[in-house]
Amino acid sequence: xxxxxxxxxxxxxxxxxxxxxxxxxxxxxxxxxxxxxxxxxxxxxxxxxxxxxxxxxxxxxxxxxxxxxxxxxxxxxxxxxxxxxxxxxxxxxxxxxxxxxxxxxxxxxxxxxxxxxxxxxxxxxxxxxxxxxxxxxxxxxxxxxxxxxxxxxxxxxxxxxxxxxxxxxxxxxxxxxxxxxxxxxxxxxxxxxxx
Numbered sequence: 001x002x003x004x005x006x007x008x009x010x011x012x013x014x015x016x017x018x019x020x021x022x023x024x025x026x027x028x029x030x031x032x033x034x035x036x037x038x039x040x041x042x043x044x045x046x047x048x049x050x051x052x053x054x055x056x057x058x059x060x061x062x063x064x065x066x067x068x069x070x071x072x073x074x075x076x077x078x079x080x081x082x083x084x085x086x087x088x089x090x091x092x093x094x095x096x097x098x099x100x101x102x103x104x105x106x107x108x109x110x111x112x113x114x115x116x117x118x119x120x121x122x123x124x125x126x127x128x129x130x131x132x133x134x135x136x137x138x139x140x141x142x143x144x145x146x147x148x149x150x151x152x153x154x155x156x157x158x159x160x161x162x163x164x165x166x167x168x169x170x171x172x173x174x175x176x177x178x179x180x181x182x183x184x185x186x187x188x189x190x191x192x193x194x195x
Contacts, residue, residue: 034098041102050107054119057096061125064089093126097135100126109142112151120151128160133167140164140193147186154182161189168194 044050068085075081100123103110112120124146127139147157165173173189180188 033095037095037098037102041099041106044103044106046107050103050110051115051119054103054110054115054122057099057126058118058122060092061096064092093129093131096126097130097132101135101138104139104142109146109151111149120146121156124152124156124160128156128163131167133164136160136164136167144190154186158182158186158189161186161193164193165189 040053044053064085068082068089071079071082071085104123109123110119123139124143127135127143130136143152143157143160146152147154152160162173173192175185175188
């Protein structure tokens with residue numbers, strides 16, 4: 001049995017302390033991020049300021065997707081560059097989850113008629129891409145009503161329902177027939193979703 005030298009032990013202790021501090025630091029920053037998001041959303045007013053803010057979320061997300069695609073093309077899927085990009089994207093997605101949650105709480109779902117198709121798509125897009133089951137379930141009724149009101153289309157609503165079903169059940173949803181309309185799939189998914 002090999003005994004660790006004092007140098008190796010000190011190195012391991014330092015690494016453990018660093019990891020423990022990093023985890024505590026990340027946990028400590030969570031309330032600060034929530035506070036920052038709440039303050040930002042509270043300054044928004046219905047109309048132009050909300051529309052501009054939501055457009056910024058959309059553009060930022062689109063730019064990150066393009067950047068990620070370019071990194072994958074240049075360096076590969078499992079490259080350190082792409083892994084760093086995923087980490088950056090995860091941080092942005094986590095913040096966007098908080099932002100959209102606060103916006104929906106304050107303003108409700110932004111309609112296509114009042115805000116246009118891009119802004120009305122942003123809450124759906126953020127929640128659909130979210131890894132948070134809690135967020136998806138919390139806003140089920142708002143997104144369902146947005147679909148019923150024509151603020152998001154059937155394909156988009158179906159994608160959201162499928163992602164929610166997967167998080168709830170750990171598997172893909174499967175229709176019992178090979179040919180079906182989007183409306184039939186939505187009806188079956190809504191019935192299968194655990195509320």
